[in-house]
Amino acid sequence: xxxxxxxxxxxxxxxxxxxxxxxxxxxxxxxxxxxQWKEPVSVSSSPLGYLYVSDAATHSIxxxxxxxxxxILQGGEGWDNGQFELPISIDASNGLNVYVADQxxxxxxxxxxxxxxxxxxxxxxxxxxxxxxxxxxDVAISPLGDLYVIDGDRPRILRFDGxxxxxxxxxxRETGDGQLLQPRRLIWLPDNRMGVCDPSLGALVVYSAFxxxxxxxxxxxxxxxxxxxxxxxKGLFVLDGEKNAMFLFSFKGRVLAVMGPDLFPxxxxxxxxxxxxxxxxxxxxNRESATLTAFELHQSGAPQGS
Numbered sequence: 001x002x003x004x005x006x007x008x009x010x011x012x013x014x015x016x017x018x019x020x021x022x023x024x025x026x027x028x029x030x031x032x033x034x035x036q037w038k039e040p041v042s043v044s045s046s047p048l049g050y051l052y053v054s055d056a057a058t059h060s061i062x063x064x065x066x067x068x069x070x071x072i073l074q075g076g077e078g079w080d081n082g083q084f085e086l087p088i089s090i091d092a093s094n095g096l097n098v099y100v101a102d103q104x105x106x107x108x109x110x111x112x113x114x115x116x117x118x119x120x121x122x123x124x125x126x127x128x129x130x131x132x133x134x135x136x137x138d139v140a141i142s143p144l145g146d147l148y149v150i151d152g153d154r155p156r157i158l159r160f161d162g163x164x165x166x167x168x169x170x171x172x173r174e175t176g177d178g179q180l181l182q183p184r185r186l187i188w189l190p191d192n193r194m195g196v197c198d199p200s201l202g203a204l205v206v207y208s209a210f211x212x213x214x215x216x217x218x219x220x221x222x223x224x225x226x227x228x229x230x231x232x233x234k235g236l237f238v239l240d241g242e243k244n245a246m247f248l249f250s251f252k253g254r255v256l257a258v259m260g261p262d263l264f265p266x267x268x269x270x271x272x273x274x275x276x277x278x279x280x281x282x283x284x285x286n287r288e289s290a291t292l293t294a295f296e297l298h299q300s301g302a303p304q305g306s
Contacts, residue, residue: 019248019257021264021282021295027064028291034071035062043285043292045229045276046092048113051283053292054087054100061087061100061115064292066278074115079105082117089138093188099147101136108139108149121147121164131158131166140186140194142209148186148194155180157196159211170211171196178213180205185274187228189236190251197238199224204238206253217253229277231297237275237282244269246282268293 029035038057045051051064060075061084075084085104092098097118098111108121123133135152142148145162156172157180171180182200189195189206193214196205202223203216218225223242230236235256236249246259246269261269264284271288282295 018299019259020298021259022298023265024281024294024296026291026293028289032069032071034073036060036073037062037290039287040285040290040292041273041287042087042089043274043276043283044090044092044098045278045283046098046113047095049278050092050113051276051278051292052090052092052098053285054084054090056086056088059084059087061090061098061111063113063115066281072115074111081109081120082111082115084109088136089185091138091140091186094141094143097141099139099141101139101149103135103137103152106134106136108136108147119164121149121160123149131160131169133158137183138186140188142188142194143192144209146209150183150186150196155183157183157186157194157207157211168211170207170213171205176213177205177216178207178211184225185227187230187236189230195228195236197225197228199226199241204228204236204249215253217249218247218255221255222247227272227274229275229282231277231282234299237277239269239272239275239284241272246275264295265293 029037036058037055040053041056042054049066053062059077063072084102087100088103089101100109102109106123110118133151137150137152140148147160149158154172156169159168161167183196185197187195192209194207203219205216206214225238226241227239238247244261248257271286272284273287274285276283280297284293
């Protein structure tokens with residue numbers, strides 16, 4: 001039924017931009033002894049050519065050099081700097097630092113690109129200006145250096161400046177297009193906008209950097225958006241956990257293409273928890289199989305109205 005819906009309703013979109021993912025490589029503990037994943041939960045790509053993966057079972061961060069495949073590992077269960085207790089999410093998008101939502105330690109840890117500890121933001125200590133949090137759900141750094149954190153206790157996004165001082169929150173007070181129900185993932189869009197995947201709303205909620213609501217993408221098309229990744233210069237991929245499909249949006253919020261489950265290995269999208277893009281490669285992280293799979297994106301046609 002899901003496949004029929006996609007076929008009947010979205011075929012006209014595919015003529016604007018047809019995408020074919022070709023499997024390129026897979027990483028897992030079975031294939032590389034340096035990898036220790038058991039329950040990988042988050043992946044982020046760095047413009048410097050690295051992939052970072054956080055694992056909930058081993059409480060560790062893995063860095064993979066894309067070109068050579070070299071692997072380094074950091075972490076382990078604990079409270080000390082550089083140790084983690086459920087590193088639920090990771091952001092390495094600015095290329096300089098790696099930001100980790102260390103959920104059960106109630107903090108954000110900041111590492112350098114080689115996974116050496118630099119600093120931390122403790123949610124328990126940030127009580128001023130409505131900045132406290134107990135269970136960070138995701139973390140993202142803006143191009144201007146502000147830090148954004150999903151507050152797992154409330155459906156809101158916390159904003160901190162470059163000195164990690166709380167400067168505001170949004171998503172829990174607005175009505176209409178700006179109100180969140182279940183924020184899951186944060187993604188930075190061009191023009192200094194933030195997208196928030198909200199599975200309960202079935203949409204990507206878009207804000208300005210200051211938290212002003214700018215609308216919802218994918219209403220009536222998405223069911224459970226659980227992750228998103230920018231394809232530079234092309235658009236935004238959104239992973240739908242219910243439809244087991246990948247949607248490509250223009251940077252104005254229009255659906256350009258859909259890649260359904262038939263284009264991927266069986267079951268890969270069903271248990272996917274996060275995605276990343278680097279160049280023409282799309283990376284899909286599957287928690288159940290504990291794998292990270294890379295696909296080369298082959299494209300015919302060009303985005304229209306982006």
